[in-house]
Amino acid sequence: MTIAQVQTTWFAETFALLADNVEQAILGKRHVIELVLATAISKGHVLLEDYPGTGKTALARSIAQTIHGTNARIQFTPDLLPGDVTGITVFDQKRGEFEFHAGPVFANIVLADEINRASPKTQSALLEVMEEGNVTVDGVTRPVGDPFLVIATQNPIEQGGTYRLPEAQLDRFMIKTSVGYPDEAATLRILQGVAEPRGELDAVASTDTIIAMSDLARGVYVNPLISDYIMRIVDATRRATEVRLGVSVRGAIALSKLVMTWAAAHGRSFVTPDDVRELAVPALAHRLVLEPEAEFDGVTAVAVVGQILLDVAPPRENGTL
Known part of the structure; x- marks a missing residue:
């Protein structure tokens, strides 16, 4: 069903x-x-690679408060177990039966702090929940929150004692981005106390609102030439000489979903080539595996995607010839 203009405006x-x-x-x-x-509206998940103290926890908490949802923070450490993430069943001696104790993934917004510090087994437990949207413990499947957004973080400056996320796991994140340090004006406002939040932010929407927005975003029109443009960009990542492993089909689908939401968020019922260009780097770059020689020469995945966007000709405005 195509999204109507009144729905796009809302x-x-x-x-x-x-x-x-x-x-x-x-x-x-x-x-x-x-x-x-x-x-979040596109039903994806976020990987933040950023320095400590840039507001990653505040970002997750403020989004949860804004949509009147629940939030949880998991500090990933080498001794963290899969059950600490998903939950476990415990025998209740008084009632004589097993009882499920839900883990922190049963929340709308989950911050997985320093995910690369946990063992691969624990990482996989979280990533499986991200993919499936539910948790299976002792043969019983339980759905997690809806909406469900995982914001996982990595520290780019401390690699000792970490477990690098495999490419197949990186591919499960819809985007990879960073918050970064605030500019001088924002920093000054923070230091002056102007930006101190009033305890908690007031909710301006509900989780049902996000679910409704997710449904509406699927009605945004994508011209076949836009889909062809995305396909040609993805294909170019696979043929680039600096790349050993290009973007997967999952990556192409993720970019397609994201540009539909982005178009609606900017008041349009159709996707434009500019939407694709704006979102290609955060949606695709982290999925590339570069050749060792290219990495040694200082080539980055972001630079590769940027060059591909210059090389691959987009369709004309609104996806028309």
Whole structure:
């Protein structure tokens, strides 16, 4: 079903309201906030590679408060077990039966802090939940929250004692981005105490609102030439000489879903080539595996995707010839 103009207008106004509210807690990071919100609406997950103290926890908490949802934070450490993430069944001696104790993944917004510090087995437990949307313990399957957004973080400067995320696991994240340090004006406002949140942010929407927005975003029109443009970009990543492993079909689907949400968030019922160009790097770059020689020469995945966007000709505006 194609999205109507009145629905597009409501979508854009609601999206702006959500972003405005979160921005009260995360100053000067509008684009990152919009990326994360668009990913949540697109039913994806976010990988943040960032330095300590840049507001990753505040971002997750403020989004949960904004949509009147639940949030949980998991500090990943080498001794963290899969049951600590998903939950476990415990025998209740008084009642004489097993009882399930839900883990922190049973929340709308889950912050997986420093995910690469946990063992691969524990990482896989979280990533399986991300993919399936439910938890199976002792043969019983239980759905997690809806909406369900995982914001996983990695510290780019401390690699000792970490377990590198395999490429197949990186591919499960819809986008990879970073919050980064605030600019001088935002930092000054923080230091002056102007940006101190009032305890908790007021909710401006509900989880049902996000679910409704997810359904509406699927009605955004994607011209076949836009789909062809995405396909040609993905194909170019596989043929690039610097790349050993290009973007998967999952990556192409993720970009397609994300641009539909992005178009609706900006008041349009159709996707444009500019939407694809704007989102290609956060949606695709982390999925590339570069040749060792290219990495040695200082080539980055972001640079490869950027060059591909220059080389692959887009269709004309609105996806028309």
